[in-house]
Amino acid sequence: MKVCVTAQGDNLQALVDPRFGRAKYFLAVDVDSLDFEVIENVNAQGTGGVGIQSGRLMADKGVECVLTGNIGPNASDTLKAAGIKFCLGATGTVLEAVEKYKKGEMTLSEGSNVDSKSGA
Amino acid sequence: MIVSVASGKGGTGKTLVATNLAMSLDFPCQLLDCDVEEPNAHLFLKPQIKKEEKVFKLVPKADVSKCQLCGKCQEVCVYNAIAVVGKKHLVFPQLCHGCGACSYFCPHGAIVEEKQEIGVVTTGESLHVDVISGRMKIGEAMAPPVIRRVKEHIRPDMVAIIDAPPGTSCPVIESIKGSDFVILVTEPTPFGLNDFVLSVEVLRKLNIPFGAIINRSDLGNQETEDFCQKNGIEILMKIPFQKEIAEVYSRGDFIVEALPSFRQAFKELWEKIQPKVAV
Numbered sequence: 001m002k003v004c005v006t007a008q009g010d011n012l013q014a015l016v017d018p019r020f021g022r023a024k025y026f027l028a029v030d031v032d033s034l035d036f037e038v039i040e041n042v043n044a045q046g047t048g049g050v051g052i053q054s055g056r057l058m059a060d061k062g063v064e065c066v067l068t069g070n071i072g073p074n075a076s077d078t079l080k081a082a083g084i085k086f087c088l089g090a091t092g093t094v095l096e097a098v099e100k101y102k103k104g105e106m107t108l109s110e111g112s113n114v115d116s117k118s119g120a
Numbered sequence: 121m122i123v124s125v126a127s128g129k130g131g132t133g134k135t136l137v138a139t140n141l142a143m144s145l146d147f148p149c150q151l152l153d154c155d156v157e158e159p160n161a162h163l164f165l166k167p168q169i170k171k172e173e174k175v176f177k178l179v180p181k182a183d184v185s186k187c188q189l190c191g192k193c194q195e196v197c198v199y200n201a202i203a204v205v206g207k208k209h210l211v212f213p214q215l216c217h218g219c220g221a222c223s224y225f226c227p228h229g230a231i232v233e234e235k236q237e238i239g240v241v242t243t244g245e246s247l248h249v250d251v252i253s254g255r256m257k258i259g260e261a262m263a264p265p266v267i268r269r270v271k272e273h274i275r276p277d278m279v280a281i282i283d284a285p286p287g288t289s290c291p292v293i294e295s296i297k298g299s300d301f302v303i304l305v306t307e308p309t310p311f312g313l314n315d316f317v318l319s320v321e322v323l324r325k326l327n328i329p330f331g332a333i334i335n336r337s338d339l340g341n342q343e344t345e346d347f348c349q350k351n352g353i354e355i356l357m358k359i360p361f362q363k364e365i366a367e368v369y370s371r372g373d374f375i376v377e378a379l380p381s382f383r384q385a386f387k388e389l390w391e392k393i394q395p396k397v398a399v
Contacts, residue, residue, distance in 0.1 A: 049200020049215045056194070059205040074212055082205035 003101060004028045004063040005094045010038045012095040018069025019119035020086075021051035027094050028061055031102055034095075037061075051075030051116075058084050067097045067106065070119065076112040088113050121397060122280045124299040128315025130286035132305045133335035133359065136369055138283035139164040141303075144376045144386035148248045150278050154295035155285040156239060156254035156266040163372050167244030167251035174240055175254070175269045177218035177262060178233035182209035186230035193222035193231060217262060239266040243273060250278075263291040271298070288318045293326070300397040302330040303356065303389075308340035313347060320353065329396050331356040333389075357389050 006023035007014045012034065017023040026039040039061065043053040051071070055078030058066060066079065066086040079086055087106040090097040100106050125138040139161055142151045153161040180193065180202065191204040201215035202222060213236060223231040239256040254270040256263060263285070271294075274280045284295040296302055302323055306316040316332070323330045332348055337358035348355050359365065368378040376383040 046200070049212065052200045052203050052210075052212060052215075056203050056205055074215075077210060077212075078203045078205055081203065081208035081210050 001031045001065075002028055002063055003031055003065045003067055003098065004039075004058055004061070005090065005097050006066070006068040007094050010040075012036065012098075013093050015093060016067070016069060016090045016097050018091075020066070020068045020071045020075050021054045022119045023054070023068065026054075026057070026061075028063060029094070029098050031098060034098070049074065050119075052078050055079045055082065055084075058082065065101075065108075067101055070114040071109070071112050072114055072116045072118055073112040074116060080111075122274060122282060122299045122301075123393060123397075124282040124284050124296040124302045125305060126284040126292060126296055126302055126319060127286055127305040128288055128317075128319040129306065129312050132286075132307050132312060133333070134286070134305050135160055135164070135283055136335070136359075136365075136375070137303060137305050137333055138281050140374050140376045140382065140386055141389065142249045142281050143247075143374045144383055145248070145279065145390065148250070148278060150250045150252060150273070150275060150280040151283065152270050152273065152280060153251070153253040153283045154267045154270055154291070155283055156256045156263050156270070156291070157285060159253045159255050161283050162242075162244075162251060162253050164374065165246040165249055165251045166372075167246040167249070169242050169244040171243045172240055173242075173269070174237050175266050176235040177216070177238050177265050178220065179213045179216050179218065179236045180211055180222045180231045181234050182211075183230045183232050184209075186228050188228050188230070190227065192225050192227055196221045196225045214259075214261060218265060238262055239269075241266070241269050241273070264294040267291060267294045271295075288315075288322045293322070296323075296328065297326060299328055301393055302328050303333055303393070304330055305333045305335055306344055307336050308334055308342070308344040310341075310343075312340070313344045316344060317347065320351065331392070331396070333357045333359065335359045336361040354392075356392050357385060 005027045006017040007025045007027045008017045022044045029036040051074045055075045059082035067090045088109045125134045153159040194202045194204045201212045203210040238260045252273045254266040285291045306312045331354040
């Protein structure tokens, strides 16, 4: 099972980036082996539609679930259309978020929790 | 002949200058309010509205019977208004600029473009002034298509005065391009000067002749005038900070009518502009 965590750095000890669209990095983590792939978010400085781009990136990478802090309406629509689940309100390090997810302590969200442009 | 009234900073007096200039002319002219996010020239000219036309932009929609989910449309959309994910084709209309690239490049002819109303253009008359105003629909973000529709009303046989939006971004460029002359209105404050310098850079790039009007000229400091002198920018007019001007303006009246000295000043302004316009 592969989850993707938004991160401020490129390793499991990095803090979770609370923004989805404009996250600095995405860490695609295998929840069992903790092997991970670092995906630098080249769209983080884009002018608009960044949540949609990040959502498309998740679909391209075959991510099943996203762990992040906040998500806007466009990103939420994109992930839902792609059939990707997401958990919001993640804090602490990437590893802590993954552990919490494994223990079933993170609940799946139904939709966005912030407005467009919140992470700009 | 097209004369635009613009300014980098908002609230410097563009509408004051544009409406009073139009009223001071003794021949028929057009006034085009291109500040479509917040049009206000009509509050002064109070035109009798003759026509109101809706402005639309074309927003794509995928015909599911033809769409192969190939993602070409998403790839060519620089505004990220399309996402092809899973088995779905999503369109985000608020991000769409209506450029049509998706429809043009779709290899399966699957993009249908639907009209979405983004604003209105009203035309009317006020004495010798034809007043054309654009107004964006609340919640819409694309000003240039509305501005283009306003400018379609420009008559080459008449003098057209454009009241431009503030700033130096796309709506401003759309409004002032094609002008024969631009009047830059500023004020002698640090903010006013900062944004004036940006406007000057834009006009030099667009290669449009321009001059400056300093409003509330007896406030602030000397730096704006010094900048003009150093850069060879003519100061066409100075408008002092006067309670009478504010009173007349806030009643929705014209200073060229209420305060006779201004009628003369605006006539002189027009005479100064004339020789600078290469016709």
